[in-house]
Amino acid sequence: MAKEKLSPGMQQYLDIKANYPDAFLLFRMGDFYELFYEDAVKAAQILEISLTSRNKNAENPIPMAGVPYHSAQQYIDSLIEAGYKVAVAEQMEDPKQAVGVVKREVVQVITPGTVVDSSKPASENNFLVALDVLERTYGLAYMDLVTGEFRVTSLTSFAQACGEIKNLRARELVLGYDLEEEEEQVLSKQMNLLLSPQAEILDDVHLLDSDLSHLEHQVAGKLLAYVHRTQLRQLQHLKKVQSYQIRDFLKMDYATKSSLDLTENARTGKKHGSLYWLMDETKTAMGTRLLRSWIQQPLIDLEQIKQRQDIVELFLANFFERNDLAESLKGVYDLERLASRVSFGKTNPKDLLQLARTLGNVPQIRGILESLDQPALASLISELDPISELADLIDGAISPDAPLLITEGNIIKTGFNQTLDKYRLILREGTSWIAELEAKERENSAISNLKIDYNKKDGYYFHVTNSQLAHVPSHFFRKATLKNSERFGTEELAKIEGEILEARERSANLEYEIFMDIRSEVANYIQRLQNLAQALARVDVLQAFALVAEKEHLVRPTFTKKSLILIEKGRHPVVEKVLGAQSYIPNSISLAEDSHIQLITGPNMSGKSTYMRQLAMIVILAQMGSYVPAEAVQIPIFDAIFTRIGAADDLVSGQSTFMVEMMEANRALAEASSNSLILFDELGRGTATYDGMALAQAIIEYIHHHIGAKTLFATHYHELTDLEETLPQLENVHVATLEKDGQVTFLHKIESGPADKSYGIHVAKIAGLPEDLLVRADKILTELENREQTLSKEKTVEGQQLSLFEEKSNPVLEDLAALDLNNMTPLEAMTALADLKKKL
Template sequence: MANEKISPGMQQYLDVKKDYPDAFLLFRMGDFYELFYEDAVKAAQILEISLTSRNKNAENPIPMAGVPYHSAQQYIDVLVEMGHKVAIAEQMEDPKQAVGVVKREVVQVITPGTVVDSTKPDSANNFLVALDSDGKNFGLAYMDVSTGEFFATSLTDFATVRSEIQNLKAREVVLGFDLLEADEQVLVKQMNLLLSTEKERFEDVHLIDTSLTDLEISVAEKLLQYVHRTQKRELSHLQKVLHYEIKDYLQMSYATKSSLDLLENARTSKKHGSLYWLLDETKTAMGMRLLRNWIDRPLVNEELIKERQDIIQVFLDHFFERSDLSDSLKGVYDIERLASRVSFGKANPKDLLQLGNTLAQVPLIKAILESFGSPELDKLVNQIDTLPELESLIRSAIDPDAQAVITEGNIIRTGFDQTLDNYRKVLREGTTWIADIEAKERAASGITNLKIDYNKKDGYYFHVTNSNLSLVPEHFFRKATLKNSERYGTAELAKIEGEMLEAREQSSSLEYDIFMRIRAQVERYITRLQDLAKAIATVDVLQSLAVVAENNHYVRPSFNEQHEISIENGRHAVVEVVMGVQEYIPNSIHFDQKTSIQLITGPNMSGKSTYMRQLALTVIMAQIGSFVAADKVDLPVFDAIFTRIGAADDLISGQSTFMVEMMEANQAIKRASQNSLILFDELGRGTATYDGMALAQSIIEYIHNHIKAKTMFATHYHELTDLSNQLTELVNVHVATLEKYGEVTFLHKIAQGPADKSYGIHVAKIAGLPEALLERADKILTSLESNAVQLSTSELSEPLDTTVEIAEPQQLSLFEDDKSQTIVQALNAIDLMNLTPMEAMNTIYELKKML
């Protein structure tokens, strides 16, 4: 490439590309965005478009691929969806007036974390995360460029950073410091994140609050710098950065949220079957996002929880008013994202009409809220700003039939601008004037077929055939000569044509200018629009929770400071709806002040996991402010939920099921307080029996003696049930079964005390394993149980000094045939203490022969 002569256009491309080495550069050339060199080769493969070349006859033709500019967005979406950046270079001057190469500049860089214009509309947030460090702590800031939301916090360790990024479902992380290579690998390889770098800071006194720490200010300013550098425009919709603390919300790791199916079903990755699916009766995109946010971050402040409960209660008590409210919300568009489109300079007439229609609906929403006549709603009512002057501006300015295009006219309402109305009058009446002139000249000249035509080259003209040329009046002047006719003009026709052409060109240009002026006026309302959006979203989520509570007969939970859990006939809210209310068997859950651990025994498939998840879901729903699935509920306010439910290898990071189990157990043990909730399902089963049992017992003892968190521990190790004799705050519960004529029925009902036996072989029977295999398993089980392992509890003063003792050192017999018995008898007959070395060798030889 170095030896070949580069054209000025390609040199311009290379100069621009040099500044964007990590992005696909879409280079505007006429009606296409072109890609060259490596970009073209890769894009052709990803987008399935043709790969051609520029300078085909050169020694090294330049690879080239292109997409039409009017449909470019769908191609951009695909590239960004796959984790790439796309830089858009536009023509910055009219090619007709350009001297030399048309000037081009990158006007925007679209990245996975800054998408605002996708052709696939999705109401979920798209958070861009930034990280910084002072060598000891991490600063984390995140922003949704499409809504302007902006937050920052400080974190002490990388595990929490990782969990927060996962919880935010971020796709791109901006690094303001040099991350350790191992940590970088975690983000790129395991979490599939695009990493970008930003060392500069964008200082903005309006957005950065001085109450933030220095580290938080640094990371927020680096995030701002990155967004300004990629979006290349003033972003008036960005909101003031808010400080938050993870401890201000119910803490849950990404794994916990996933195992509880909060925002999506963990098995299908779909909304169906998740808590979000159950609670979503929202009517607006803003409400949908806020509901996700509430589920993701339940409250720990009892006062705020009760505020939400009070409003839900008001909505439940006023069925008709609530129905009207739900209906009124249906006409509300996504105000937050409309405001950001205005800020980005991308709002079109249709966007403003949507905003206008929404604002026309707001006084009705406010009036309905006032009609409830409840003081609990006063705060919400006061937050709803009707913005009548903005609604009036849009209604009077934008034509209700306006299309999305802003350069072709017909977007401004008649009556809004006098000059524009005059132009329209000329255009409207000009056709009548031309018809009048045509009739007048036809009569005066006597040319019966005289008519006026129009084309771009000659404008308006009289069309006269050769046979009528002798009748042409003197005041006609020739415009063009054709084979069988002539084209003529007149001063009168030229005057009207001038007025009409001016009106046509000027009106489109004037409409564009008026629209830009209106958009600038709308921009001044962005902060008020964002406040309105938050208020309407809150109303929407609370009415949604009221509808769900009513439809499913939920109750309002109460809270206590005695650290007691009392749930009467509780249900797993999601399972109940999926299964059907008639089939669901409710369970009561009780922990008094003196109980910190429930040890749950019982067979697989009997409902242990559902019982545990039922408690977690009830807690989460209660701390969102929602009503819950039960007859009566009284709970403490929890600060965190830790779970280990379900076994899965973490193949990406190369960790076995057991390693994942131990890491999650470690998180709980290190971070839980007595105000936390711990749910451990089958902990310890991923290793050898005694290993697992020893770990399970020592973990139970440690939680019991040191943490005292409310804990559910489901296990197959029946031996652990003896712990209730030594651990005063542990109680045994089990899943009840009904055994009749050798057949077992799981009742899905939790009963007091330990399970009397395991039912693994019965579950295998349900799965359809062969009868002979099941009979053999039964035989082996009887043999194993006859040589049962005795588990002893360690001294409680040293809870971690856990020992597992075996009654006698022996190999448990797995074989029942005659040869095995003969060998066992021969072994028993050996007088070990009186054997000489030679006799011992001979005895081993004989035993080997027998085998």
């Protein structure tokens, strides 16, 4: 449509929209937010709202859709959930007083990474991530706009950056550089991230640490600039950026965390069935978020781990105090979110009342901890700042029955402000003044039905019917004439009306001003509130650790500087919780200093994967500072866990199971150290048998010769068990089975030595395959085994065998060949023969 034909309002819309081309523009017009043009067409489809048009009779009507302003949040949530941005343009002046078109401005841009008012559970963080690159090093910064958390790190590769973005479960990525086509494919298509370019840097000296590297400063500054560009306000609750390194915590990539079901069940995507689900006995939203963070980032610093363990032990030993603590924490609201609402200018009276109740619980929580009188709690107690002056201010000012809206009055307590009390007295007594005046004039005028009424147009007035007009006193003056009656006023009524209306208007305005002053005062305490929130969250998580330890019969692990693992009757806590303690079979795990690799053989479905995951769970829990599921545990501090457990294609990126398997194996081989833990399950099964077997053996040998990491390697290649003879740091274990009358029972028990055979056909039987099919499979298996035995005896070319593995020397044959029979007595010969038989 030509520019000159547009109304001033539509021209204003287009001018604002030009600044936000990548966002839906919600344009406030009266009681609705309107969308126009392409925005209206797309929003109508996504939100399932009516699509109409502006200027319907014009040659080119403008598509239009709208949502009521009072219920706009649910529509904004839907657009954000679908991965879009929303710019909200508000009316910046009263339309009644506006000259010409009403002034409008965008007051906030809401994006998937910056949403603060949503239906998202308070227990989850919503991280906005920024990525930049400098000389092949990647800078990554992330922020939770609700809690104010702000962190930055440097990463060595794009793959590592993608892994960290996945770990943070980000939905939006702020980009500080121009992506290569392949990178854009990964981030946008495979990882489904909303990409938001940001070139400018906001150099905030209060939030950006001077110790940051140039790259970290750059990416953190771009993230800050993007946040301020979208939020369009000062955000007092943002914390000073903290630099961290992946190596500061137990290193686990996204695939490892997913395969171990740490924060969600990989199969269902739900919390149930994850370690997070098992451990979440927290009482506060802050504690739940911190628990999730601790699970994602277990410690590698022994002193920090022991500090947590000491407090858990203390809570376990003091049952009644721990129960009181849990009850007190139930009254604690989400201080981090309350602080952010203050910063965003969205605090309502209910928020302040929740804040006061939380602060009121702090002395009780602190008192419980002080009663335990233990040095381990001293640091934590000192951080429990009750901020009593703020609690007193809110308790003294805000009415417990205050409404949510801050413009309706009845927010401030009587007695807090003298002027407000005076207005309230007038409003309260004005009703009786009106009643007294009405009675007096009725009696003096002898008009029996004389009464005082009120409407917005005429104010207070005496209502007199036409039949009584002759009795109207001379001091009455006419205000309005109706068909059957007239309305009159008096000087006394006008005076009362003036006082009442002034009190009503000014009291509402004064209450609003008082509330805004209190909100400003609360803003001065944001940093102290955030520090208190962190302390309360730590108390909450540690009491949860103690409760879980008690309920699930966990023990305190000990750490050793030696490279050994001693776990007595260990358990996989989540599997045990799901199955029930009566059904779960514990397993001990032992790897001595000179034994680094356990080769695990045994049938499928017998528990090899659970055994491996059990070790990972125990390590993660131990390094979180939690107790662990076993009767006794002694382990070293691990620097990383690498896993390849379970099969999964990555169809989006076109990678087969085998390719994913090899990539994850390569990551472990490239990054693991002698202090790492490696868990490989059935590696090599995605290709031909000999290919897979060759790769599996080569990987085992590489770990043995070049890495020396503690490794559990589950395999169905029985031929690999021969490696125990050539690799001194490898030992065979197997899953025990009970076979009787052709029926096989999996005992789920790990024992020393290799498995004697596979039980694939028995698993197929359990799965319910047809009986005749199983009989045929058993016959084919027998034929194959007989053929293999025949082939293994036949030499091919000199010095080679059909077996994948080189022929091993036999010590008995070597001893026999060394015997000097010509110089032995018959007794010596018989003794030597007996020794050889014993060796066999």
